[in-house]
Structure formats: C-alpha cells, structure tokens
Amino acid sequence: EVQLVQSGPVVKKFGESLKISCKASGYSFASDWVGWVRQLPGKGLEWMGIIHPGDSDTRYSPSFEGQVTISADESISTAYLQWSRLKVSDTARYYCARRKGHYYVTRNYFDSYGVDVWGQGTTVIVSS
Amino acid sequence: SYELTQPPSVSVSPGQTARITCSGDVFPEQYSYWYQQKPGQAPTLVIYKDSERPSGIPERFSGSSSGTTVTLTISGVQAEDEADYHCQSVDNSGTFSHVVFGGGTQLTVL
Numbered sequence: 403e404v405q406l407v408q409s410g411p412v413v414k415k416f417g418e419s420l421k422i423s424c425k426a427s428g429y430s431f432a433s434d435w436v437g438w439v440r441q442l443p444g445k446g447l448e449w450m451g452i453i454h455p456g457d458s459d460t461r462y463s464p465s466f467e468g469q470v471t472i473s474a475d476e477s478i479s480t481a482y483l484q485w486s487r488l489k490v491s492d493t494a495r496y497y498c499a500r501r502k503g504h505y506y507v508t509r510n511y512f513d514s515y516g517v518d519v520w521g522q523g524t525t526v527i528v529s530s
Numbered sequence: 531s532y533e534l535t536q537p538p539s540v541s542v543s544p545g546q547t548a549r550i551t552c553s554g555d556v557f558p559e560q561y562s563y564w565y566q567q568k569p570g571q572a573p574t575l576v577i578y579k580d581s582e583r584p585s586g587i588p589e590r591f592s593g594s595s596s597g598t599t600v601t602l603t604i605s606g607v608q609a610e611d612e613a614d615y616h617c618q619s620v621d622n623s624g625t626f627s628h629v630v631f632g633g634g635t636q637l638t639v640l
Contacts (some may be wrong), residue, residue: 404585416576421607443562445634446631446632447618447629447631447634448563448631452629453629461625461626466613476556490592497573499573510622510626510627511622511627512620514563514620515578516563516575516579516584516618517565517575517618517629518575519564521572522572523572
C-alpha cells in the first residue's frame with residue numbers, strides 16, 4: 403500500500419525551531435516529487451513547496467520562500483519540513499503529499515496526474 | 531501569480547446534481563484537478579487532468595472544462611458526499627510549475 407505517514411502533533415513557543423517528518427512506503431521514494439501543504443484553521447489549502455528526493459531538487463512557492471526549509475533523506479524514505487523561528491501565524495495543519503508526474507525542465511511543464519497520495523496531516527500549534 | 535475562484539458554498543438535496551465551479555486565467559491552457567476533504571481528514575484526489583477519475587472514485591464524480599471555468603459535477607449526490615471540495619491547477623509564471631489551489635467550496639447535502 404502506498405502511504406505517507408507524518409509525525410505527531412506539536413505545541414511550540416514563538417521563536418522556537420521545529421522539524422516535522424513524512425515517511426513514505428509502498429513506492430519508489432526517489433522517483434516522485436513530495437510537496438507540503440498548509441491549511442490554516444478553517445481555511446483552504448496552500449502549496450508551500452516541493453522536493454524530488456532522488457536529486458534533492460527543491461522548489462518553494464513564492465509565498466513560502468525563505469520561511470521554511472524542505473529536505474529529504476532518501477535512505478530512510480522521509481521528507482521534512484522545518485522552521486528556524488516559529489511564529490504564532492504558523493499555527494496550522496500541515497500535509498505532505500506526493501505529486502505524481504514528470505517535470506520537463508526545458509519547458510517548465512509538469513505533466514501531473516495530481517497530488518494523489520496524502521499524509522494524515524500534522525497539527526502545529528505555536529503559542530506566544 | 532494566478533488565482534482560482536470557487537463559490538464558498540453549494541447546497542443540494544440528496545439525489546440531485548451538484549455543480550461546483552472554479553474560474554481562473556490559467557484555464558483552459560492548464561489542467562484542473564479536484565480534491566474532496568471531509569472534516570478532520572486529508573484531501574482525496576477525485577478528478578485529474580480536467581475529467582479523469584482515479585481508480586476507486588465513484589462514477590457520479592465527473593469534471594469538465596469550458597473556457598476559463600472548470601466544473602466538478604456530482605450526479606445523484608449522497609449524504610456521504612458532504613465535504614469541502616478544492617480545485618487545483620498550476621502556476622507557470624515563475625521558474626517552476628507550482629501547484630495552486632482555489633479557496634475551496636463547502637458542499638452541504640440538505
């Protein structure tokens with residue numbers, strides 16, 4: 403079974419650092435892109451960025467560039483999302499998800515079959 | 531960057547047809563994707579590439595595209611279809627083909 407299993411809920415204080423994880427199983431982790439999605443309480447989905455674990459090619463959505471760091475460890479099939487200094491506004495549920503498809507660099511075209519596998523989500527609460 | 535606009539809510543009676551629209555300048559050049567999200571759960575892909583259905587998704591879910599608007603249609607709505615629905619496409623305006631989501635539509639089954 404193809405699945406992504408995320409780390410558990412976290413409560414942190416403003417200014418602290420945090421790294422949450424997403425472990426893949428049931429497919430070739432190195433072959434498919436893994437992205438991160440933020441969902442603020444009661445709000446819609448926001449795409450944060452994506453990584454290709456096979457070559458660590460990492461791309462950030464403009465709104466999240468410089469705010470978070472996405473990484474992956476191919477040896478343990480795990481992707482990560484980290485913050486160096488949390489803000490109260492980072493309180494949200496975070497999902498990792500597989501974006502199935504192939505990215506054609508020269509054409510800047512992602513032939514995608516959708517974000518087809520999702521983790522269960524990690525709730526992050528940041529207090530002041 | 532591109533924006534995708536969805537109605538905040540749609541209501542329908544059981545057995546009727548629900549249509550959820552998503553408008554954006556990226557259409558029709560880019561494909562659309564649709565996700566269902568029930569309370570407390572992760573989203574699930576229900577339509578990809580405008581009108582394709584992943585395995586396991588009921589036939590009552592279909593997608594279509596016309597100009598700058600794409601539509602998710604749920605025929606013969608059931609109580610279990612009550613959920614938030616998110617449309618998705620891509621933004622190629624920068625150096626990478628990023629995912630963009632609409633604001634989401636809450637489907638209420640009366």
